[in-house]
Amino acid sequence: MSQALESYIRWETDELVLLDQTLLPGEVKYIHLTDEHDVFEAIRALRVRGAPLIGVAAAYGLVLGMNRQNYATLDGFMTELKAKRDYLASARPTAVNLFWALDRMVDRVQMEARMMPEPSALKKALLDEALKIHQEDRETTFKIGEHGLSLLKDGYGVLTHCNTGKLATAGIGTAVAPIYLAKERGIHVKVFADETRPLLQGARLTAWELNDAGIDVTLITDSMAAVVLKQGWVNLVIVGADRIAQNGDTANKIGTYGLALLAHSHGIPFYVAAPRSTIDLQIKDGSGIVIEERGAHEVITCHGFEIAPKTVKVYNPAFDVTPHDLIAGIITEKGIVHPPYRENLQKIF
Amino acid sequence: MSQALESYIRWETDELVLLDQTLLPGEVKYIHLTDEHDVFEAIRALRVRGAPLIGVAAAYGLVLGMNRQNYATLDGFMTELKAKRDYLASARPTAVNLFWALDRMVDRVQMEARMMPEPSALKKALLDEALKIHQEDRETTFKIGEHGLSLLKDGYGVLTHCNTGKLATAGIGTAVAPIYLAKERGIHVKVFADETRPLLQGARLTAWELNDAGIDVTLITDSMAAVVLKQGWVNLVIVGADRIAQNGDTANKIGTYGLALLAHSHGIPFYVAAPRSTIDLQIKDGSGIVIEERGAHEVITCHGFEIAPKTVKVYNPAFDVTPHDLIAGIITEKGIVHPPYRENLQKIF
Numbered sequence: 001m002s003q004a005l006e007s008y009i010r011w012e013t014d015e016l017v018l019l020d021q022t023l024l025p026g027e028v029k030y031i032h033l034t035d036e037h038d039v040f041e042a043i044r045a046l047r048v049r050g051a052p053l054i055g056v057a058a059a060y061g062l063v064l065g066m067n068r069q070n071y072a073t074l075d076g077f078m079t080e081l082k083a084k085r086d087y088l089a090s091a092r093p094t095a096v097n098l099f100w101a102l103d104r105m106v107d108r109v110q111m112e113a114r115m116m117p118e119p120s121a122l123k124k125a126l127l128d129e130a131l132k133i134h135q136e137d138r139e140t141t142f143k144i145g146e147h148g149l150s151l152l153k154d155g156y157g158v159l160t161h162c163n164t165g166k167l168a169t170a171g172i173g174t175a176v177a178p179i180y181l182a183k184e185r186g187i188h189v190k191v192f193a194d195e196t197r198p199l200l201q202g203a204r205l206t207a208w209e210l211n212d213a214g215i216d217v218t219l220i221t222d223s224m225a226a227v228v229l230k231q232g233w234v235n236l237v238i239v240g241a242d243r244i245a246q247n248g249d250t251a252n253k254i255g256t257y258g259l260a261l262l263a264h265s266h267g268i269p270f271y272v273a274a275p276r277s278t279i280d281l282q283i284k285d286g287s288g289i290v291i292e293e294r295g296a297h298e299v300i301t302c303h304g305f306e307i308a309p310k311t312v313k314v315y316n317p318a319f320d321v322t323p324h325d326l327i328a329g330i331i332t333e334k335g336i337v338h339p340p341y342r343e344n345l346q347k348i349f
Numbered sequence: 350m351s352q353a354l355e356s357y358i359r360w361e362t363d364e365l366v367l368l369d370q371t372l373l374p375g376e377v378k379y380i381h382l383t384d385e386h387d388v389f390e391a392i393r394a395l396r397v398r399g400a401p402l403i404g405v406a407a408a409y410g411l412v413l414g415m416n417r418q419n420y421a422t423l424d425g426f427m428t429e430l431k432a433k434r435d436y437l438a439s440a441r442p443t444a445v446n447l448f449w450a451l452d453r454m455v456d457r458v459q460m461e462a463r464m465m466p467e468p469s470a471l472k473k474a475l476l477d478e479a480l481k482i483h484q485e486d487r488e489t490t491f492k493i494g495e496h497g498l499s500l501l502k503d504g505y506g507v508l509t510h511c512n513t514g515k516l517a518t519a520g521i522g523t524a525v526a527p528i529y530l531a532k533e534r535g536i537h538v539k540v541f542a543d544e545t546r547p548l549l550q551g552a553r554l555t556a557w558e559l560n561d562a563g564i565d566v567t568l569i570t571d572s573m574a575a576v577v578l579k580q581g582w583v584n585l586v587i588v589g590a591d592r593i594a595q596n597g598d599t600a601n602k603i604g605t606y607g608l609a610l611l612a613h614s615h616g617i618p619f620y621v622a623a624p625r626s627t628i629d630l631q632i633k634d635g636s637g638i639v640i641e642e643r644g645a646h647e648v649i650t651c652h653g654f655e656i657a658p659k660t661v662k663v664y665n666p667a668f669d670v671t672p673h674d675l676i677a678g679i680i681t682e683k684g685i686v687h688p689p690y691r692e693n694l695q696k697i698f
Contacts, residue, residue, distance in 0.1 A: 025657055025659075026655050192664075194572075195546070195648065195657065197571065197572055198570050200656050200657075203648070203649075204656060204657060207658055207661045208657070208658045211658050211660065216662075217661060217662065218661075218662045218663065218664050219657050219661050219662065219663045219664075220648070220664050221546035221547050221571070221603070221604075221648060221665075222546065222570070222571050223543075223545070223546055223571040223572075223607060224603055224604070224665075224666065224669075225607060226604075226606050226607030226610060226669070227603070227606060227607070227666060227669045228664065254570070254572055254573055254576070255570075255572030255573070255575075257575050257576060257579070258574060258607070261611055261614045262607055262610055262611070264614075265610045265613075265614065299544065299552070299568060299569070299570060300552075300568070302651040302654070302656070303651060303652055303654040303656075305651070305652040306374055306375050307544075307549050307552050307553060307651070307652075308544065308549075308552035308568050309557045309560050310374075311560065312556045312560050312566060312567075312568050313566065313567045313568065314567065314568045314569070315541075315567050315568075315569050316569075316570075316573075317573065317576060320573075320575070320576045
């Protein structure tokens with residue numbers, strides 16, 4: 001596998017090795033996590049981030065935590081497992097993938113314990129499940145990449161927003177997965193990356209990882225997207241998603257909705273790429289998605305410097321909702337879903 | 350006059366007093382400039398900025414420079430005047446207003462010298478001309494404010510971009526002039542200020558000066574404008590202009606074009622406010638306006654910190670062009686000009 005497809009997280013016998021994202025883009029440093037406390041700290045301090053990646057890291061954290069000790073009884077093992085599960089789950093209390101992965105690990109042990117109630121066998125099951133979670137996430141991103149790749153041609157320009165890449169998943173990302181595969185297959189794609197204020201995930205992470213993979217990437221401020229589209233440099237826009245409603249309305253990083261409107265104004269197709277787990281068929285439309293508002297300091301300060309008056313009012317929604325009628329297609333691991341979404345999203349479940 | 354209408358530059362007997370803009374938004378400090386070197390340094394170091402304000406400061410700089418010495422002959426006076434004119438003109442070699450103001454000062458002296466060739470009289474003429482330039486700029490902004498005010502109603506929301514306020518002119522600005530007058534008249538207007546990446550003039554300057562004047566201002570990142578428009582919080586968008594072509598196409602700070610498209614998508618009127626000196630009837634349309642591209646460091650660093658990889662490619666146009674058909678009206682000191690612009694812009698000259 002070429003360097004372009006290698007991810008920034010790996011399991012090595014009895015340690016989890018991952019890139020410390022808090023040091024990017026200035027410094028590239030891998031950290032070696034050897035127990036559950038290391039993993040807890042890495043998740044809490046955002047050294048590892050991105051919903052799928054947090055889940056994978058936490059699963060390995062449970063493996064590391066349970067491997068450190070020998071257990072005489074099944075009861076002792078189960079008590080300790082649940083304590084460590086709760087501990088790791090508290091590293092980032094709103095990360096859904098974190099709980100999902102940890103609960104899946106505990107479920108697996110409970111199932112195994114009925115057949116083979118030996119702590120040493122259960123430890124093996126834990127590692128097996130963590131590797132599975134990791135592998136499944138990787139495969140999902142490669143499948144999204146393959147489906148998305150069908151939209152790309154040599155010489156195409158693609159504009160993207162926020163970070164949805166190798167730094168956010170255990171594989172090759174979502175919205176940028178097709179770009180990694182294009183690189184692998186020798187198809188030249190020119191990427192424009194929105195810096196994505198206020199937290200600058202596009203500048204710090206997307207620009208860094210695409211550059212690192214040798215992909216042709218140009219960084220722009222969010223306010224430059226309109227001009228880039230007008231110049232005719234972009235054939236399609238692809239973004240990720242935080243939540244997709246039954247009718248295709250999509251919540252994603254703030255700035256996505258405006259970008260979808262600008263793409264529409266210039267007649268450029270706008271795609272969303274996301275795993276099926278992002279689609280919530282319980283939510284009828286975008287009006288049912290609650291948008292988190294975050295603190296003023298994210299907009300007012302930069303590396304501790306005041307870039308706006310401390311006392312000014314700030315409106316800082318973390319996400320926005322793009323209405324389904326601005327979305328040309330939703331790229332999932334099961335294929336590209338086209339409108340009408342209310343009918344077609346159901347078909348992939 | 351209420352505090353809201355006071356500007357950040359004033360002439361005091363024999364010194365020029367102005368707010369040091371490089372210290373904003375963290376520190377409010379007025380500096381006292383007493384000779385042409387002080388003024389040169391203030392312009393060069395961007396302590397004073399905004400095209401009209403630079404012109405006013407330079408005119409006073411020439412007054413200060415010539416007042417320091419006594420001249421025995423007219424020849425001696427004229428030689429020194431031209432040397433100091435050239436010196437001040439070199440403070441920012443691309444600022445058109447700087448040359449315009451300095452040349453107007455020299456022209457005035459040359460005219461006076463024909464009637465009254467006495468150095469002491471010419472010094473008085475210089476101060477008189479500087480005060481005139483200052484006063485004319487102030488009046489222009491108040492007239493723009495009055496015309497723009499006719500568009501505002503109590504309770505309105507206005508979105509603006511970049512800095513076009515008291516920190517950019519010797520008066521109350523251009524795009525925000527109507528907002529200052531509304532404040533003065535007790536009409537409540539809620540302002541949303543785009544932070545305006547990459548140089549953050551909206552965050553550092555507009556948010557600061559509106560806050561300072563007690564105006565209701567909310568700071569947003571550029572990427573949040575679409576959501577703010579969608580919420581129905583904005584009744585009109587008003588921006589400034591760097592150059593307006595014969596047909597109304599308008600060059601302004603990067604991000605303006607995208608904002609105009611977003612306003613159009615939401616059915617919200619989009620206005621440009623600018624003095625007539627911004628309108629260039631020699632330029633047929635926007636295609637004739639050359640857009641300056643600036644260095645990557647503006648996008649890559651923030652207060653010296655790397656917010657993106659040092660080696661990444663960056664596209665950093667300083668301006669963009671908004672096509673005339675997205676502009677509801679152009680607010681000038683002679684009134685609001687409506688389409689068709691090719692006909693109607695000529696009428697105000």
